[in-house]
Amino acid sequence: MSTPRRFPWLTAKNVAVYGLAIGIPAFGGVAFVYKMTEFTMTIVNSDVAGFGATAVATYLTGMLPLLMLTLWAIFSGRFRDVERPKYRLFELHDEIERGGELKTEGTRG
Amino acid sequence: MIATVDRRPLVNLTLVRWHLIASSIFLAISLLGGLAYAFQFNNMYPFAGIEWLSPGRVRMVHTNMAAYGFIANAFIAGMLFAIPRLTKRPILSDQLGMLIFVAWQLCMVLTIGGQLLGYGQAIEWGETPIFVDPLIVVGLVLLVVNIAAPIVTTAENGLYVTLWYFLAAFAWTGLVYFMGNYLPQFWVPGTAGAAITGLYIHDLVGLFVTPIGWGLMYFFVPLLLRKPIWSHALSLIGFWGLAFFYPMQGVHHFLFSPIPMYAQYGAVVATIAIEIVVLTVLVNFFGTLHGRSEAVRGNLAIRWFYTGMIMYGITCFQCAFQVTLTFQKVIHFSDWVVGHAHMVMFGVFGFWIFGFFVELWPRAVGRAWVHPRLLTMHYWFTVIGLILMIIDLTAAGLVQGYSWGALSHWSKSVMDSMPFWWVRSVAGLMIIAGQVFFFYALWATARRPAEGTVPAPIPAEAA
Ligand code: HEM
Numbered sequence: 324m325s326t327p328r329r330f331p332w333l334t335a336k337n338v339a340v341y342g343l344a345i346g347i348p349a350f351g352g353v354a355f356v357y358k359m360t361e362f363t364m365t366i367v368n369s370d371v372a373g374f375g376a377t378a379v380a381t382y383l384t385g386m387l388p389l390l391m392l393t394l395w396a397i398f399s400g401r402f403r404d405v406e407r408p409k410y411r412l413f414e415l416h417d418e419i420e421r422g423g424e425l426k427t428e429g430t431r432g
Numbered sequence: 433m434i435a436t437v438d439r440r441p442l443v444n445l446t447l448v449r450w451h452l453i454a455s456s457i458f459l460a461i462s463l464l465g466g467l468a469y470a471f472q473f474n475n476m477y478p479f480a481g482i483e484w485l486s487p488g489r490v491r492m493v494h495t496n497m498a499a500y501g502f503i504a505n506a507f508i509a510g511m512l513f514a515i516p517r518l519t520k521r522p523i524l525s526d527q528l529g530m531l532i533f534v535a536w537q538l539c540m541v542l543t544i545g546g547q548l549l550g551y552g553q554a555i556e557w558g559e560t561p562i563f564v565d566p567l568i569v570v571g572l573v574l575l576v577v578n579i580a581a582p583i584v585t586t587a588e589n590g591l592y593v594t595l596w597y598f599l600a601a602f603a604w605t606g607l608v609y610f611m612g613n614y615l616p617q618f619w620v621p622g623t624a625g626a627a628i629t630g631l632y633i634h635d636l637v638g639l640f641v642t643p644i645g646w647g648l649m650y651f652f653v654p655l656l657l658r659k660p661i662w663s664h665a666l667s668l669i670g671f672w673g674l675a676f677f678y679p680m681q682g683v684h685h686f687l688f689s690p691i692p693m694y695a696q697y698g699a700v701v702a703t704i705a706i707e708i709v710v711l712t713v714l715v716n717f718f719g720t721l722h723g724r725s726e727a728v729r730g731n732l733a734i735r736w737f738y739t740g741m742i743m744y745g746i747t748c749f750q751c752a753f754q755v756t757l758t759f760q761k762v763i764h765f766s767d768w769v770v771g772h773a774h775m776v777m778f779g780v781f782g783f784w785i786f787g788f789f790v791e792l793w794p795r796a797v798g799r800a801w802v803h804p805r806l807l808t809m810h811y812w813f814t815v816i817g818l819i820l821m822i823i824d825l826t827a828a829g830l831v832q833g834y835s836w837g838a839l840s841h842w843s844k845s846v847m848d849s850m851p852f853w854w855v856r857s858v859a860g861l862m863i864i865a866g867q868v869f870f871f872y873a874l875w876a877t878a879r880r881p882a883e884g885t886v887p888a889p890i891p892a893e894a895a
Contacts, residue, residue, distance in 0.1 A: 413660065
């Protein structure tokens with residue numbers, strides 16, 4: 324009989340997922356702040372007037388709907404079980420491949 | 433056929449079929465344009481002296497039809513198939529879908545006509561004539577309304593990563609297209625306008641083609657492997673990484689330009705940051721393949737998908753180097769960049785699209801593939817042809833870059849490039865030969881007598 328592991332959650336997969344979950348926002352975040360700062364600086368720089376302003380404005384306009392969507396998803400509980408949708412994909416697929424008429428409502432995941 | 437309670441089919445396969453047909457027609461046009469233009473470099477341009485078929489105009493047709501004709505049509509087909517199946521809701525309106533289909537193809541025809549008659553817009557990737565741009569923006573908005581409706585109204589709780597990618601593409605595409613085609617032309621000229629064009633070029637690849645491409649991969653790959661994606665959480669991290677960090681890297685197309693140096697350095701940092709995001713996606717897909725790798729041999733769609741993913745890994749690896757100023761000194765303006773462009777646009781997204789075709793065409797026409805062997809030949813001719821082209825152009829780029837760096841005479845670099853340009857034409861012919869098998873297989877399959885059932889995916893031994 325194998326001895327129970329001291330840290331059962333310490334699997335290779337968890338290390339990879341959580342490592343990347345922390346590493347990416349940290350590294351990407353620094354790059355992002357750096358980039359946004361320099362774009363903002365460019366706004367007042369007469370050499371390329373307009374470039375910084377347009378880039379920042381377009382970015383924010385494009386990002387806003389996505390940010391709202393993300394917040395809506397968080398607050399409406401869509402991330403309560405973050406792995407659930409990948410299994411639901413198969414349930415839907417199997418139901419659809421069986422043919423006939425669909426049930427009206429989806430299964431709450 | 434699966435139907436919703438109001439008896440409408442869940443997936444409008446007629447629309448899927450028409451978009452796939454349009455995609456393949458524009459692929460053919462783009463390839464012929466590319467080949468003709470390649471012959472120009474061998475002093476064998478087939479339309480010499482005919483103004484409306486002059487090389488510069490044909491080049492625009494080649495690139496624009498690859499992006500907006502071939503790739504966009506196939507992606508629309510993929511989304512028309514995937515979205516209803518993920519939401520259990522059909523698209524908003526089938527009639528609107530047909531209208532958008534016709535309007536999109538009209539835009540493409542006007543683009544080809546406009547460009548050949550000399551009305552191409554002088555903006556990289558925005559060469560669609562200025563009078564076609566408003567139509568494209570309206571078309572994009574209508575498309576989004578029509579295919580985002582099921583996502584908004586679905587009763588499914590917990591959106592699958594594919595839908596997140598699509599929503600991001602929807603939020604961005606119209607805006608990016610408008611920004612890239614109008615701001616530099618009318619409001620922000622000069623260096624600032626060029627910088628916006630840089631953002632646009634990159635956003636088009638990163639915020640239109642990439643999210644839809646990856647979204648479709650997250651849909652098809654697990655289903656074909658019969659295995660859920662390795663980590664849904666990781667896929668979402670990759671998604672937000674792309675959405676938040678991608679839009680700001682466009683300036684890396686203009687290293688060594690008059691844009692302030694700190695902005696150029698910023699682009700370098702942001703590009704390297706995105707590499708880590710890329711890594712999450714690759715880890716996830718190869719993690720999913722683990723234990724199912726025999727599918728790469730047995731299932732042609734999976735083989736196309738993973739070949740494209742390897743190409744994606746190589747392109748992004750290349751990017752990490754290309755973005756450094758040291759590397760740029762050598763490769764800027766050389767054929768290296770053209771090799772890179774073909775690797776990403778054709779080697780990644782084009783290959784994924786062939787995978788979608790393998791899976792979707794039998795469903796769209798209601799018949800199993802007639803000649804699976806032809807599809808295998810299509811795979812090998814295309815892959816070998818493209819790899820040859822990439823190696824050739826990469827080497828040509830180095831020869832040119834070092835030749836210019838050594839301040840040799842310009843004509844010497846041209847003479848030194850000639851053998852490489854011959855190899856490119858041969859590689860192009862090989863790719864075109866591959867597509868002849870493919871087009872014949874599409875045509876023959878559509879014409880075979882109907883079987884009445886939706887065919888299963890291509891059997892393992894056929895691939
Ligand atoms: C028969 C196969 C092909 C041939 C012979 C070919 C040839 C060419 C040539 C000669 C150029 C112009 C290079 C220059 O200006 O120096 C070009 C550009 C380009 N082609 Fe192709 N091409 C082929 C297939 C494709 C496909 C299938 C795609 C995309 C799906 C594609 C995407 C592009 C892109 C994006 C560029 C612009 C590159 C840049 O500006 O850096 N090509 N191609």
